[in-house]
Every structure is written in C-alpha cells, then in structure tokens.
Amino acid sequence: RALVWNAAWDMTRDAEWPARAFVDLVLGNVGAESDSSVVLVLLRQLQTATDSYVAPEHRVATKRSVADRLWTLVEAAQEGSDTQLQLLKAFAVHATTAPQLDVVAGLADGSRTVAGLPVDTDLRWELLTSLAAGGRAGEAEITAHLATDDTANGRQAAASARAAIATPEAKAAAWDAMVTREGMPNAILETSLLGFNRTHEDALLEPFVEPYFASLETVWTTRGNDMAQDLVQLLYPTALASRPELDVLGRTDAFLAALGDRHPGLRRMLLEVKDGAERALRVQAADRAAG
Incomplete structure (x- = not known):
C-alpha cells in the first residue's frame, strides 16, 4: 500500500490528477490503515493538499467536507487507538464551520467526549489553537489554560495559539514578536510560525x-x-x-x-x-x- 500512496501523492504534486481526487482517496481509505506512521504522513499530505493544492475557488467547500468526513472517521475508529487520536487532531485542524467548531469547543471544555480518548493537556492545546484559528478563542482563554500548564511545552503551545488568533491585531502582534523584535527563543519561534500560518482567512x-x-x-x-x-x-x-x-x-x-x-x-x-x-x-x- 505504501507504494500506492507514494504514487498518488507524486501524481498530485506533479499535477497529473486533481488534488480533490487525492483528498477523496485519503478520506476513503485512511481509516483502514493500521500503521500509525502511515496515517500521520497521509494526514499531513491531506492538509497540504487542502490548504495549498485545491483550487482556491473550491477550497472552502473542500475544507468543510474534509472536516465532516474526518469527524465521521474519528467516531468509527478503534477506541483509544493512536489512529483515532491523529484523526481527531486532523479534524481540529480542518474545523471551520460553526457546527464543527462547536464540536471542538465541546471537546475542549469537557461537555463532549470521544469514547476511549481522554482530552489531556497537550490535546487541549490542540483544540484551543483550533478555536483560536476559528475565531472562537482569544488571549483570555490562552492565558487561562497556560496558568494550568506553565511548562516549556505549555509556553510553546501558547505561542502557537496566540499567533493563530484570527484577528488582524493578533497577526500583527505575532509578526512584530517574530520579525521586528529579536530575542525570541528558537522553540517559541518555531511554534509561533506554525500558529501564524494557521488561518482560514487569507485576508489576515x-x-x-x-x-x-x-x-x-x-x-x-x-x-x-x-x-x-x-x-x-x-x-x-x-x-x-x-x-x-x-x-x-x-x-x-x-x-x-x-x-x-x-x-x-x-x-x-x-x-x-x-x-x-x-x-x-x-x-x-x-x-x-x-x-
């Protein structure tokens, strides 16, 4: 199967078939993959295809469909499996609509659960960053969560979430911290850059x-x-x-x-x-x- 996946991705990157065909291929088959490392690669490629390779005029509809189908895969996955966790993280990355973000918010605050998959500190950061990118969380929520996880990893995750906040002011502040001013530690810069690019609105x-x-x-x-x-x-x-x-x-x-x-x-x-x-x-x- 690895050869088939590699060939499909090469065809996509070489513009030999539509990026949306690759998206459909992944979503139709990733749930059957047993190798978690393969699942991780496929979900990263899915994000690249959706964010960069799908034609801009089809991107919004594709992202909405991708998130819905990922959530279906989360619910169908083996409870407590690494694949289920990876699918949930991917869902959070792609969530853009109000109903999708409602699911993310419910998972973050505990009002919604996924059988076999507890929300630990790291996963809660992933969910909070999704909400920040979706315009549903800001500095107050990030500061509150950081108070419960004031560790090196927590500070890196908070930097990513802050840079992902979907407002012009937050993006400008992140740019200033990363580019205009010096002194940001490398680890904080890396996560800030990822958060800065985490946006559903190119206008930002x-x-x-x-x-x-x-x-x-x-x-x-x-x-x-x-x-x-x-x-x-x-x-x-x-x-x-x-x-x-x-x-x-x-x-x-x-x-x-x-x-x-x-x-x-x-x-x-x-x-x-x-x-x-x-x-x-x-x-x-x-x-x-x-x-």
Whole structure:
C-alpha cells in the first residue's frame, strides 16, 4: 500500500490528477490503515493538499467536507487507538464551520467526549489553537489554560495559539514578536510560525506580503542560521501566490534581481520557496480543470 500512496501523492504534486481526487482517496481509505506512521504522513499530505493544492475557488467547500468526513472517521475508529487520536487532531485542524467548531469547543471544555480518548493537556492545546484559528478563542482563554500548564511545552503551545488568533491585531502582534523584535527563543519561534500560518482567512495574511520582502535581508544578516531559515521559509506567502494583485512571484523575482550576488544562501532559499509556490499554482490549475 505504501507504494500506492507514494504514487498518488507524486501524481498530485506533479499535477497529473486533481488534488480533490487525492483528498477523496485519503478520506476513503485512511481509516483502514493500521500503521500509525502511515496515517500521520497521509494526514499531513491531506492538509497540504487542502490548504495549498485545491483550487482556491473550491477550497472552502473542500475544507468543510474534509472536516465532516474526518469527524465521521474519528467516531468509527478503534477506541483509544493512536489512529483515532491523529484523526481527531486532523479534524481540529480542518474545523471551520460553526457546527464543527462547536464540536471542538465541546471537546475542549469537557461537555463532549470521544469514547476511549481522554482530552489531556497537550490535546487541549490542540483544540484551543483550533478555536483560536476559528475565531472562537482569544488571549483570555490562552492565558487561562497556560496558568494550568506553565511548562516549556505549555509556553510553546501558547505561542502557537496566540499567533493563530484570527484577528488582524493578533497577526500583527505575532509578526512584530517574530520579525521586528529579536530575542525570541528558537522553540517559541518555531511554534509561533506554525500558529501564524494557521488561518482560514487569507485576508489576515495579506498585510504581510510587503513587510516580508522588506525584512528579508535584515532577518538573514541578524538572526542565527536556523532562525533565519525558518523565517524565510515559513513566512513566504505561498498561500497568496494565486492572487494576481499581490504578485508574490513577481515580487520574488524583483527582490532576487535587486539582491544580486549578496547572500547566496538567501537567494537559494528564496528560489526553493518560489519553486514550491509555482508547483502549488500548477497543481491548483489541474484541480481547477477537473471542474
């Protein structure tokens, strides 16, 4: 089966069939997978396909369907299994509608349960981040939960949840903490970057296209190697590359032309993320062509 899964993913990334076909393939078969490591990979690929490879005009409907089908799989999974836990986490990532977020909220506050699957501290952070990204939780809820888990892991999870809050103010605060100011520990930066990109509304990321390119050289020359690479890669506005008015690819080319021979490492990394954005556009075109 691993060969089949790999072939299906390669076909998706190479725009040889619609991304929505891959989504259907995963959701129709992941529940029968017995290897938890395979399930983990498939659910990560499912998220990439849904967020980046499905044509933008089909994305909202696809996300809603994905979350509904994941919840069905959660309820059908073996009670207490690792697969059930992974499916629940994936459901929380994809939950966007009011009924879906109601389920997430119920799991987080204990008013709803899944047989065989207790909600521990780590899972509650996952659920809270889902609610933050869905506009159903904010600083007050994050601070309250952090008070019960003031550990290194808890502080990292809180940073991710704060960066995921679905308001322009929260995104601006996260950007300022990650990019404008220095001194954020690497572990906090990593989770903050993940939370920042955890959004169901691309409009929340639009204000950061110009600041991204404006900050690149400063980030590259003032941050440590790992931190600089994370910022360049994970803040690149791939999700907005399909928006012609934002001209993400054109801005990238203009920046590279102005960069010249300075900072070859930065040039190489930008070419890599640009290549990823171009691939996403090709795959979206194939998905669009399928109707």
